[in-house]
Amino acid sequence: MSEKNYIIAPSILASDFARLGDEVKDVLNAGADWVHFDVMDNHYVPNLTIGPMVCKALRDYGIKEFIDVHLMIDPVDELAQSFIKAGADLISFHPEASKHIHRSIHAIKDKECKVGLVYNPATPLHTLENVINDIDLVLIMSVNPGFGGQSFIHSSLEKISQVRKMIDDSGKDIRLEVDGGINKDTIGLASKAGADTFVAGSAIFNTENYEQTISELRSKIN
């Protein structure tokens, strides 16, 4: 699905929201590949963030790079359509937040937008089996969703390996993304387990020199 082997996707949740447009430009200029856009509804998760208007505002501000929208919302379908109109390139959602997973996937794909499924640390993978051929990305959460700055949950590595195998067996071009607690100590563990797309929020935005941080993270991928 993507031109590059490894993708670094800074989570803007950890950016300075008062300067969001410039933060996104800075991190992309510093070598980031995607923009990871966390959407929380104070219902599916106990926190509230940003919606489609902010995604459109970034597009209007001149952001042309890939916007990876991570929906932590219930229900999924209506806001997913709003994000497509707002310029999202990929929308991923948590299967337990949709009553009809196959329908939600295809409602996104029908609009020429890429789609992903997200699994929390305790969410089983069985919903993936029947739709793996329909999706572009699997996102494994290595923290419980809702907040940035949490510690990496090591049992997620086993899950990443399991999904790596499922993807390889499918023979499809599906990205395997990991999200939560990714930093210079954990990114190598996640890549070894099979991840190829890495979300990092606080590990990037809480540093002074984004370029140096991103190249340091990239150097730890193996």
Ligand code: DX5
């Ligand atoms: C958590 C979000 C993550 C979060 C990651 O619910 O989905 O994308 O921003 O933040 P860090 O990298 O600080 O764990």
Ligand code: ZN
């Ligand atoms: Zn996320």
